[in-house]
Amino acid sequence: MNVVxxxxxxxxxxxxxxxELRARFQEHGILCLNLVSSPGAGKTSLLERTLESFAPGExxxxxxxxxxxxxxxxxxxxxxxxxxxxxxxxxxxxDARMIEKALAAWNLEELDLLLIENVGNLVCPSNYDLxxxxxxxxxxxxxxxxxxxxxxxxxxxxxxLILNKVDLLPHVPFDLRQARANAQRVHPGIEILEVxxxxxxxxxxxxDWLQARRAALRRSLAAP
Amino acid sequence: MNVVxxxxxxxxxxxxxxxELRARFQEHGILCLNLVSSPGAGKTSLLERTLESFAPGExxxxxxxxxxxxxxxxxxxxxxxxxxxxxxxxxxxxDARMIEKALAAWNLEELDLLLIENVGNLVCPSNYDLxxxxxxxxxxxxxxxxxxxxxxxxxxxxxxLILNKVDLLPHVPFDLRQARANAQRVHPGIEILEVxxxxxxxxxxxxDWLQARRAALRRSLAAP
Numbered sequence: 001m002n003v004v005x006x007x008x009x010x011x012x013x014x015x016x017x018x019x020e021l022r023a024r025f026q027e028h029g030i031l032c033l034n035l036v037s038s039p040g041a042g043k044t045s046l047l048e049r050t051l052e053s054f055a056p057g058e059x060x061x062x063x064x065x066x067x068x069x070x071x072x073x074x075x076x077x078x079x080x081x082x083x084x085x086x087x088x089x090x091x092x093x094x095d096a097r098m099i100e101k102a103l104a105a106w107n108l109e110e111l112d113l114l115l116i117e118n119v120g121n122l123v124c125p126s127n128y129d130l131x132x133x134x135x136x137x138x139x140x141x142x143x144x145x146x147x148x149x150x151x152x153x154x155x156x157x158x159x160x161l162i163l164n165k166v167d168l169l170p171h172v173p174f175d176l177r178q179a180r181a182n183a184q185r186v187h188p189g190i191e192i193l194e195v196x197x198x199x200x201x202x203x204x205x206x207x208d209w210l211q212a213r214r215a216a217l218r219r220s221l222a223a224p
Numbered sequence: 225m226n227v228v229x230x231x232x233x234x235x236x237x238x239x240x241x242x243x244e245l246r247a248r249f250q251e252h253g254i255l256c257l258n259l260v261s262s263p264g265a266g267k268t269s270l271l272e273r274t275l276e277s278f279a280p281g282e283x284x285x286x287x288x289x290x291x292x293x294x295x296x297x298x299x300x301x302x303x304x305x306x307x308x309x310x311x312x313x314x315x316x317x318x319d320a321r322m323i324e325k326a327l328a329a330w331n332l333e334e335l336d337l338l339l340i341e342n343v344g345n346l347v348c349p350s351n352y353d354l355x356x357x358x359x360x361x362x363x364x365x366x367x368x369x370x371x372x373x374x375x376x377x378x379x380x381x382x383x384x385l386i387l388n389k390v391d392l393l394p395h396v397p398f399d400l401r402q403a404r405a406n407a408q409r410v411h412p413g414i415e416i417l418e419v420x421x422x423x424x425x426x427x428x429x430x431x432d433w434l435q436a437r438r439a440a441l442r443r444s445l446a447a448p
Contacts, residue, residue, distance in 0.1 A: 006230050038263040039346045039375060040367025067347065069373050090377070092316070092347035120374070121347055122263045123291065123316035142366030142389065142396075143264025149293050150344070151263060153314070168366065171395050173422070198397070 014128055017096035021103075021131025028108040031217050032116065033210075034094075034132035036154060038147075039120030041140040042164040044072045045197040046206075047117055051079035053207055059110060063102050064117040065094040072117065082106060093125040094118050113214060122151040133213070134159040141165050142172050145179035152186040160191045162206065167196040238352055241320035245327075245355025252332040255441050256340065257434075258356035260378055262371075263344030265364040266388040268296045269421040270430075271341055275303035277431055283334060287326050288341040289318040296341065306330060317349040318342050337438060346375040357437070358383040365389050366396050369403035376410040384415045386430065391420040 025032045035043050047062060054060055061082040064072045073085035084102050086094060094116065116132065118125045126135075137158035139147055142165055148155040155161065161183050169176065176194075183190050193209065195202030249256045259267050271286060278284055285306040288296045297309035308326050310318060318340065340356065342349045350359075361382035363371055366389055372379040379385065385407050393400065400418075407414050417433065419426030 038344070038367075039371055040262060040364070066374055068376055069370075071370055071373065092345070119347070120262070121316070121345060123343070123345055124348065140264070140366060142364060142392065143262075146293075146295055147263055149295065150290055152292055165366065165396075168392065168395055171392055172366075 011127060014096050017100055018129035018131040021096055021099060022133075024103075024108060025114070025131060025133070026221075028111065029217060029221050030108060030111050030114050031210075031214050032114040032130070032132045033213075034116045034118060034125075034130050034135045035138060036118045036122070036125045036135055036158065037120060037138035038122050038140070038143060041120070041138045041143065042197055043117050043120070043138050044075055046138060046162065046164060046195070047076055047115060048079065049197045049200070049203055050115070050207070050210070051076060051081055053203070054079075054081070056080060059112040060115070061106065061111050061113070062115045062117065063094075063099060065098070065119045067091070067119060076117075082111075088119060092119055092121050092123075093128050094130060095128045096130050099130050112217075113210070122147070122154050126151075126153040126157050133217070136160045136162060138162045138164050139179070141168050141174040141176075141179075144173075145175045145182060148179070148182040148186050155183055155190065156187045158187070158190065160193065160209065163192060163194045165196055165198070166194045166201060167199045235351060238320050241324055242353035242355040245320055245323060246357075248327075248332065249338070249355060249357070250445075252335065253441060253445050254332060254335050254338050255434075255438050256338040256354070256356045257437075258340045258342060258349075258354050258359045259362060260342045260346070260349045260359055260382065261344060261362035262346050262364070262367060265344070265362045265367065266421055267341050267344070267362050268299055270362060270386065270388060270419070271300055271339060272303065273421045273424070273427055274339070274431070274434070275300060275305055277427070278303075278305070280304060283336040284339070285330065285335050285337070286339045286341065287318075287323060289322070289343045291315070291343060300341075312343060316343055316345050316347075317352050318354060319352045320354050323354050336441075337434070346371070346378050350375075350377040350381050357441070360384045360386060362386045362388050363403070365392050365398040365400075365403075368397075369399045369406060372403070372406040372410050379407055379414065380411045382411070382414065384417065384433065387416060387418045389420055389422070390418045390425060391423045
């Protein structure tokens with residue numbers, strides 16, 4: 001994104017809309033997660049596996065952002081849960097207004113988990129709050145262990161790092177320990193899960209993480 | 225990047241500076257290439273192998289863009305050719321003014337090949353002309369064959385597509401034929417090379433491509 005005076009104004013307006021979304025999610029007891037990554041880190045495959053793991057009738061929906069195509073929505077809709085494509089038409093990130101507009105088509109009473117797949121971009125989406133409870137950054141081990149240092153804002157703003165495609169570890173020069181250390185350096189305390197959407201390795205832990213967050217939200221809403 | 229009225233103004237100013245750079249490169253007989261890709265597609269490793277393949281004394285230099293670190297410049301400088309890091313400080317792409325500023329430190333008379341490694345981002349750098357003779361887009365086979373369709377502007381504006389990390393083909397669900405078809409669909413006639421910086425496969429063809437472009441530039445300058 002350009003560093004220009006207008007930037008601040010746009011971000012302020014985005015933050016305002018995001019705060020409204022956050023209040024609505026809270027009001028309806030919806031856990032909203034914003035999945036971010038480079039192109040090709042595997043967000044869509046991870047979401048496919050995640051949706052497949054839910055029983056029919058689970059109150060889950062997905063918004064998937066893309067610059068041009070609706071391929072991802074087509075893939076994700078196969079699992080039978082509500083899916084909407086947001087085509088940004090050239091814009092390199094989702095913004096809160098796009099989410100607000102897409103949600104107008106849904107009854108929020110019927111949801112308790114909203115997964116947002118952002119545009120594949122490790123830079124710009126880090127600046128745009130979508131009203132999510134947490135950002136989840138997905139990093140493929142094929143990308144290299146230096147990425148947290150090179151794109152620190154995204155890792156700093158994410159609560160969870162999913163190290164994806166760990167099935168490739170025998171075939172790529174990726175130092176898992178260094179990757180973890182780099183992530184902790186830019187974001188001390190960040191949670192890290194190792195998964196492979198291809199083999200299924202680690203997916204139960206991701207699923208447990210999701211369910212724990214949903215349960216925590218329910219408890220906080222039930223508290224007097 | 226944001227779609228705002230200011231955008232047009234910034235791009236127009238960038239185009240003006242880029243045109244000046246292009247004229248200077250032409251005047252000095254410098255082939256300038258702008259390497260673009262997702263984070264982790266392997267631009268830096270490819271450049272390391274490329275620099276290692278040049279004899280000492282070749283008139284080659286590299287500008288490498290990054291948001292935060294200077295890790296890439298440290299890696300690239302080992303080959304002994306002039307390397308400068310451009311740290312964008314949060315900005316998601318290089319622009320022509322950054323190139324102009326970096327070049328002030330060098331005598332262009334001493335160069336005939338300038339390789340620019342852009343910030344890892346398949347979206348925003350596509351809009352910023354750096355005065356290059358051509359963009360070269362690097363796509364790792366770990367990223368998936370759908371990427372040309374999802375990030376069409378970048379593939380449309382690149383003359384050459386380097387399919388990198390082909391050593392991983394036995395281990396990833398990547399359809400090489402489909403990837404080539406997708407690239408040709410968004411950019412009919414785009415040249416495509418398959419390489420692996422890890423094993424060296426295909427690097428001679430990339431090297432030949434570079435040398436052919438340098439020779440063509442020399443011929444065009446020598447023509448009456």
